[in-house]
Amino acid sequence: MKFKRVFLIVMDSLGIGASPDANNYFNAGVPDVNANTFGHIAERMDLKIPTLEKLGIANIAPLRGINPNPKLASYVTKISEQSLGKDTMTGHWEMMGLYITKPFQTFTDTGFPVELIKELEEKTGRRVVGNISASGTEIIKDFGEHHMKTGDLIVYTSADSVLQIAMHEEIIPIKEQYRICEIAREITMKPEWKVGRVIARPFLGSNKDNFKRTSNRHDYALKPSDKTTLNFLDEAGFDVIALGKINDIFDGYGINKFSKTVSNADGMKQITEWAEKEFRGLCFLNLVDFDALFGHRRDVEGYGKAIEEFDSQLPLLMEKLNEDDLLLITADHGNDPTYAGTDHTREYVPLIAFSKQFKSGGNLPVLKTFSDIGYTINKIFNTEKPKFGKSFLNDLK
Ligand SMILES: O=P(O)(O)O[C@H]1O[C@H](CO)[C@@H](O)[C@H]1O
Ligand SMILES: [Mn+2]
């Protein structure tokens, strides 16, 4: 089967059931063994997702109120993760052919070391407040007004390998916020402080009751530890188009065109526009709202509505696809909004493959690594392939 373009959509955090190693991962002390992001949302809400239903989302795992499609025209399965870690970078890097065997440095229980904070204060000329593991929306309620008076930096982390700095856009202009984060990125390149990402978390509002984060968030990730599927495509002259957070997640490595998005809906609009353009290669989109606005906030209804909104935007994208296009829909980890804590959950992720070229459809075997996605993409374009993963291309008929 030949394809000219691959469209890969990551529904950030939309897992579909605890993975076999979920007992090694925790949320507020509770092992992730009973997590099921999609399943639990479907249990709590009457989801209306006709397009995902037709594509076979309930052929992957049971979802209350959603029927398996007996006449599948697409291929579906679920995939477990091999890497040690359940964050976004780990998930996406594995998807593109890397295994993370040494988890990124975290400071969840301790906050950042005094020396690190001191260096940040000296280099930015500002004091630091917070320095704890916190929810981003809660910590701006706690320190936002103080920050507005003093210009102190609200530094916090989470269960992920992140150093996040919340700053008010009218107190510290966005350019200066980015400069501060670049300083923090440089400081945290030291091996013992090497967090996966430094993240600028700008917000607006006049007091703790109306602070709201803006879409000027910017992630400063580490460069991938090795070449990925993206590099192999780029080096072979294919288009590698990154939409939403993708460029940040790979620190631009192997990407030759990118654009940010302000919301899931904007991401779907942009990928649909790309479907109407002429290109040859990969268009790779991350839909972060599922995770950032609803998963971490444990907002079941918000999450469900976001899935419905995504579902309603899929038909237009599918309509614009050509015969020789392949659409892949997956996720990077779970974030069950009904679960303990506020962090990601270790889960299988769904995989849906759709093309107008398919003569039939069905269930693929359960895949053991996200790398099968990248490997298959490199196989499609006949380029160098990652060390990990295998191709499911021959299963598509
Ligand atoms: O609570 P907020 O600031 O949204 O943080 C979330 O966003 C970060 C990056 O994805 C993660 O560390 C997660 O905890
Ligand atoms: Mn993620």
Ligand SMILES: [Mn+2]
């Ligand atoms: Mn997250």
